[in-house]
Amino acid sequence: MAHVSMVLNGKRVSGTVEDRTLLVAFIRENQGLTGTHVGCDTSQCGACVIHVDGKAVKACTMLAAQADGTEVVTLEGLAKGGTLHPVQAAFREHHGLQCGFCTPGMIMAAVDMIERHGAGNLDEATIRHELEGNICRCTGYQNIVKAIKAASDEMAGLQQAAE
Amino acid sequence: MGVDGIGARAVRKEDKRFITGKGRYTDDMTAQGMGYAAFVRSPHAHAKVVSIDSSAAEDMPGVDAVLTGEQLVGDGIGNLICGWMIHSKDGSPMNMGAWRAMEPEIVRFVGQAVAVVIADTAAQARDAADAVVVEYEELDAIVDAVAAMEDGAPQLHPEAPNNLIYDWEIGDEAAVNAAFEGAAHVTKMEITNNRLAPNPMEPRAALAIYDTAEEHFTLYTTSQNPHVARLVLSAFYAVAPEHKLRVIAPDVGGGFGSKIYIYPEEMVCLWASKRTERPVKWVSDRTEAFLTDAHGRDHNSVAEMALDADNKITGLRVKTVANLGAYMSLFSSSVPTYLYATLLSGQYNIPAIHANVKAVYTNTVPVDAYRGAGRPEATYLLERMMETAAREVGLSPAELRRKNFITEFPHQTPVIMCYDAGDYSATLDAAMAAIDYDGFAARKAEAASRGKLRGIGLSCYIEACGIAPSAAVGSLGAGVGLWESAEVRVNPVGTIEVLTGSHSHGQGHETTFAQLISERFGLDTDAVSIVHGDTDKVQFGMGTYGSRSGAVGMSAIVKALDKVEAKAKKIAAHLMEAAEGDITIEGGELKVAGTDKKLTFTEVALAAYTAHNLPDGMEPGLKEGAFYDPTNFTFPAGTYICEVEVDPETGTTDIISFVASDDFGKIINPMIVEGQVHGGLTQGIGQAMLENAAYDDTGQLLTASYMDYCMPRADDLPAEYRLSTHETLCPGNPLGMKGCGEAGAIGSPPAVINAITDAIGSNDLSMPATPEKVWQLCQTTTKAAAE
Amino acid sequence: MYETNYHRAGSVADAAALLAKADDGKLLSGGQTLLPTMKQRLAAPSDLVDVTKIAELKGICEDGNAISIGAATTHAEVAASDLVKQKIPGLAKLAGGIGDPAVRHMGTIGGSIANNDPAADYPSALVALNATVTTNKRTLSAEDFFTGMFETALDDDEIVTSVSFPAAAKSAYAKYPNPASRYAMAGVFVAQQADGSVRVAVTGAGQDGVFRVPEMESALASNFAPDAVAGISVSADNLLSDIHGSSAYRANLVTVMAKRAVEAAS
Known part of the structure; x- marks a missing residue:
């Protein structure tokens, strides 16, 4: 058994799990945060994307034990003080979700994408390419791409206003 | 949210929970003392089950029980059913073999369950399932439907000689023969509609909870139609009487048809919960989903079209072999018959049509309705034929279609359907304008200068939705009526709950349905809740599939709203001492026309519940229910045009533009409708270019994960789908709605293939048009051009 | 996934010792291939030795x-x-x-x-x-x-x-991905050294894994241009063939990707 301790959405949590326990199972079953989903077995669909130490990773392709000592953020931890993250707000505004199942991974991947490229620096083709590891069956991606672009541009505006 | 009525692009009420991780899907549910199920599945496509030794598994840590098909049958659990009776052309009923939820004797497809382990954790259950030793005696397998009918082919079920389930026909064969005798031109094609795996992103799941004291079951499950699930589980599978079984379909992560059916696993969880006296949960993994979720399509057809000297179509002859897999799934029999052949007239005036459909058993997972269900197969066949005929007779594809369009309504086709309204030229014109059809030649030349092959392809589709008048489907063999129910409950403070038998698994009903109420009473959509997906809350409903929630589900709500409005007006008239006919509803208030007298909706609601001052004889309360049974199918139609560029060096096809012009009748929320079209188009493009559920000759599924089954991804698609709508109201329902959920998947595949074949100058292309296939054809055409 | 024992190594020596002690141990690095393989129960190492926290690596x-x-x-x-x-x-x-x-x-x-x-x-x-x-x-x-x-x-x-x-004077990689898995169906890396010599290595296509294409290398050494390799094809005999692409198709992709890699490197 592995004793696992991490900061999850700003709170220190710990638990004892089998060594084979995946990080996604620790988050969903041990910690009861069911916003992170599992949609495939081959690390391709991206429904489980979360941030570990500030980087997007697939929680289904990491052991909970590997995440010991890390800082983890899931979709539940994205909104601050009841205010939606601009990416969350943009997904709603642009109808970037239908059944909602891929949405957690999409939003977490989008936040990471915007951070890596810099707000305001994403174009349509880049976003599509960056979504290679996130599969959606409902939306045909068009509104997801629009939402990410809009959020990226809005975040650039917010940064500018703050400067 | 505000007052958002019909036509408003209202953002979705349900989104908040999904974008904050608070959605509640079946796998998110837990119950005290819950055990996990893991199934023991056949690795063989066809084999006798000789023995099952579970002794080692039973001794493993955390294992509660290992249960087999023999025990299931012994407990009186019924076989899985097919809910639509089809008769062969000789009048005989379809030949149906028994399908048990866990098979004790002969397995007939890879992945079929033979036993289940219940254990304390999912990992322990899986470990133990792997330790169950099943001895099989392998039998020859057959996966190709045409070959399965040949003498000497492996036989699946004793009830179905030559694996033939039915040999069905529709239309006037003699009239068609006569048309071909007098034809000036005949176009003939062999057309394959490739097999697909539906792949909603949420895999199927079930949590069954048995209450030993009440002898009552609760089932959380990934269903598009929880009431139908309860009906079938009770009436046919004998799991429990209806009043002792509550089925809840909470947030469901997509369905596309695949979650209509009541599968073995859900039933086994219920039964196992009673057997083990603990809640039992099962969650499919993706490979299990590929192996056991009903697949879609899989047709082989030969089609012939007769044209006269004026290029008018005079006859259509179609022979189709439909692969239904190893067992008959719930609606499987209806898909290649009444949902397929009845649409073979397309948007065209075709005086004579005859179709013969043979449905066949093979050693593959069952095939059933998948987004479009029969209509994509009909559209693909007809629109490939139209494009090919146009090329053969030297007319432009648009011209040939236009020449044959139906222009007067109602129009009775030779294959049952009576089209009620449409304007096919309008959608064709709009699509051609949107894609700048006239500028194509210049774009093709420009592409050629870069070494690329550019092509353009049309598809003019029609479909039948809103299924359907109950008496009509009953006469065609359906086992259920296909109406819908609704209940509108006005609370004493004027907020409203709408209970609906429709089920939302991505369609946005919580928003669209609320807009109807907002429109009617001028109330904020936040004052309205939509309740669905729970058999304890909603009395009955037929669920969501076949693009029926608008045309049928919302019509039921309208009927209930009419009753609520009438009663509210009566109360208001009584309270304000006015004539009932003078009461109008506006902005959340009931007013007496021509005066300044008014009451808020809340005041009227409160009056209904305090009942201190109601008209004589009126019952207190403000709550009304309605059942709505359609009077006809609805007929969404439109034109899709696809423009592609092919790289002849690699066979890569890029979709440069895709335009869609649809007639969905009345649209409530255009934003949601566009989302439905985007998703449908993407699934259609997936079928045309990427997706294929492939079995090898021994019945092993070669595409059992996303490593091999090619799901459309963001970068496979054009930069933007350009959509437009043209509205002709459906006369058959109160709102004039036709349905929009499936059109994209129905209309798009032929547009893509017509475009690629146009680009490469070869018509011999089957779906999916993989880079290798396209490259091979480019080799041939380049060589031919050089010679 | 079968049960396994996870160890976090602090140094390479530590990792080697942990590996030596294990019945059937495996190193766990990023885990992006190993863990999916274990999830599908196609691999069952008794022990996993995580090397990603070793600073020297x-x-x-x-x-x-x-x-x-x-x-x-x-x-x-x-x-x-x-x-x-x-x-x-x-x-x-x-x-x-x-x-x-x-x-x-x-x-x-x-x-x-x-x-x-x-x-x-x-x-x-x-x-x-x-x-x-x-x-x-x-x-x-x-x-x-x-x-x-x-x-x-x-x-x-x-x-x-x-x-x-x-370091290379010029380098580029062009790959044609498998449409489903997005792994390389044919990936060609072209590198030109300062002395003008060229190496061409192909992944994704070969039955035995990566291989070089000497004909392309010599052609590019004398003329580092896309046209130099456009007419050179590899034999399909030892190439992979599956539902996504036959060996003949992969052979074609090798030539096309080589050409595109040279173009990108030029």
């Missing part, structure tokens, strides 16, 4: 005229490295095209080459750039390191510590 540094990349360096780190982008742009591009962003945050160069998936990208870069693989026991040339499909020269208890890539 991480990082990218200039080493004379070469770039040395620690085995536990992620694809994302290689792709984002200014040093790699400047000295061997083809390598940075290759790393930035492996898997998807989330996979690149975890997957490592050491893990990738030790697995030697015939459809992995890195082997082509190592062979074309004539890289040297350093382990806790020895150094090997890339060509000696890769021995066949999923096979390397590594002993059971041997640990890759770094890979050293000599």
Whole structure:
């Protein structure tokens, strides 16, 4: 058994799990945060994307034990003080979700994408390419791409206003 | 949210929970003392089950029980059913073999369950399932439907000689023969509609909870139609009487048809919960989903079209072999018959049509309705034929279609359907304008200068939705009526709950349905809740599939709203001492026309519940229910045009533009409708270019994960789908709605293939048009051009 | 996934000791291939030794005229490295095209080459750039390191510590992805050395993993231009064939990708 301790959405949590326990199972079953989903077995669909130490990773392709000592953020931890993250707000505004199942991974991947490229620096083709590891069956991606672009541009505006 | 009525692009009420991780899907549910199920599945496509030794598994840590098909049958659990009776052309009923939820004797497809382990954790259950030793005696397998009918082919079920389930026909064969005798031109094609795996992103799941004291079951499950699930589980599978079984379909992560059916696993969880006296949960993994979720399509057809000297179509002859897999799934029999052949007239005036459909058993997972269900197969066949005929007779594809369009309504086709309204030229014109059809030649030349092959392809589709008048489907063999129910409950403070038998698994009903109420009473959509997906809350409903929630589900709500409005007006008239006919509803208030007298909706609601001052004889309360049974199918139609560029060096096809012009009748929320079209188009493009559920000759599924089954991804698609709508109201329902959920998947595949074949100058292309296939054809055409 | 025992190694020596103690131990680096394989119960190591927290295995540094990349360096780190982008742009591009962003945050160069998936990208870069693989026991040339499909020269208890890539005058990688898995169906890395010599290495297509194409190399040595390789095709005999692409199709892709890599490098 592995004793696992991490900061999850700003709170220190710990638990004892089998060594084979995946990080996604620790988050969903041990910690009861069911916003992170599992949609495939081959690390391709991206429904489980979360941030570990500030980087997007697939929680289904990491052991909970590997995440010991890390800082983890899931979709539940994205909104601050009841205010939606601009990416969350943009997904709603642009109808970037239908059944909602891929949405957690999409939003977490989008936040990471915007951070890596810099707000305001994403174009349509880049976003599509960056979504290679996130599969959606409902939306045909068009509104997801629009939402990410809009959020990226809005975040650039917010940064500018703050400067 | 505000007052958002019909036509408003209202953002979705349900989104908040999904974008904050608070959605509640079946796998998110837990119950005290819950055990996990893991199934023991056949690795063989066809084999006798000789023995099952579970002794080692039973001794493993955390294992509660290992249960087999023999025990299931012994407990009186019924076989899985097919809910639509089809008769062969000789009048005989379809030949149906028994399908048990866990098979004790002969397995007939890879992945079929033979036993289940219940254990304390999912990992322990899986470990133990792997330790169950099943001895099989392998039998020859057959996966190709045409070959399965040949003498000497492996036989699946004793009830179905030559694996033939039915040999069905529709239309006037003699009239068609006569048309071909007098034809000036005949176009003939062999057309394959490739097999697909539906792949909603949420895999199927079930949590069954048995209450030993009440002898009552609760089932959380990934269903598009929880009431139908309860009906079938009770009436046919004998799991429990209806009043002792509550089925809840909470947030469901997509369905596309695949979650209509009541599968073995859900039933086994219920039964196992009673057997083990603990809640039992099962969650499919993706490979299990590929192996056991009903697949879609899989047709082989030969089609012939007769044209006269004026290029008018005079006859259509179609022979189709439909692969239904190893067992008959719930609606499987209806898909290649009444949902397929009845649409073979397309948007065209075709005086004579005859179709013969043979449905066949093979050693593959069952095939059933998948987004479009029969209509994509009909559209693909007809629109490939139209494009090919146009090329053969030297007319432009648009011209040939236009020449044959139906222009007067109602129009009775030779294959049952009576089209009620449409304007096919309008959608064709709009699509051609949107894609700048006239500028194509210049774009093709420009592409050629870069070494690329550019092509353009049309598809003019029609479909039948809103299924359907109950008496009509009953006469065609359906086992259920296909109406819908609704209940509108006005609370004493004027907020409203709408209970609906429709089920939302991505369609946005919580928003669209609320807009109807907002429109009617001028109330904020936040004052309205939509309740669905729970058999304890909603009395009955037929669920969501076949693009029926608008045309049928919302019509039921309208009927209930009419009753609520009438009663509210009566109360208001009584309270304000006015004539009932003078009461109008506006902005959340009931007013007496021509005066300044008014009451808020809340005041009227409160009056209904305090009942201190109601008209004589009126019952207190403000709550009304309605059942709505359609009077006809609805007929969404439109034109899709696809423009592609092919790289002849690699066979890569890029979709440069895709335009869609649809007639969905009345649209409530255009934003949601566009989302439905985007998703449908993407699934259609997936079928045309990427997706294929492939079995090898021994019945092993070669595409059992996303490593091999090619799901459309963001970068496979054009930069933007350009959509437009043209509205002709459906006369058959109160709102004039036709349905929009499936059109994209129905209309798009032929547009893509017509475009690629146009680009490469070869018509011999089957779906999916993989880079290798396209490259091979480019080799041939380049060589031919050089010679 | 079968039950396993997870260990976090603090040093290479520690990792070697843990591996030696295990029944059937395996090194866990990024885990982006190993963990999915274990989830599907196609691999069942008794022990996993996590090497990603070993400081000496991480990082990218200039080493004379070469770039040395620690085995536990992620694809994302290689792709984002200014040093790699400047000295061997083809390598940075290759790393930035492996898997998807989330996979690149975890997957490592050491893990990738030790697995030697015939459809992995890195082997082509190592062979074309004539890289040297350093382990806790020895150094090997890339060509000696890769021995066949999923096979390397590594002993059971041997640990890759770094890979050293000599800088190239020109380098580029072009791949044609499998439409479903997005792994390479044919990936061609072309590298020209300062002396004008050229190496062409192909991944994704060969039954035995990565291979060189001598005809293309000599053609490019005398004329480093896309046209020089456009007419050179490899034999389909030893190429992979599956539902996504026949060996003949893959052979065609090798030529086309070689041409495009040269174009990108020029």
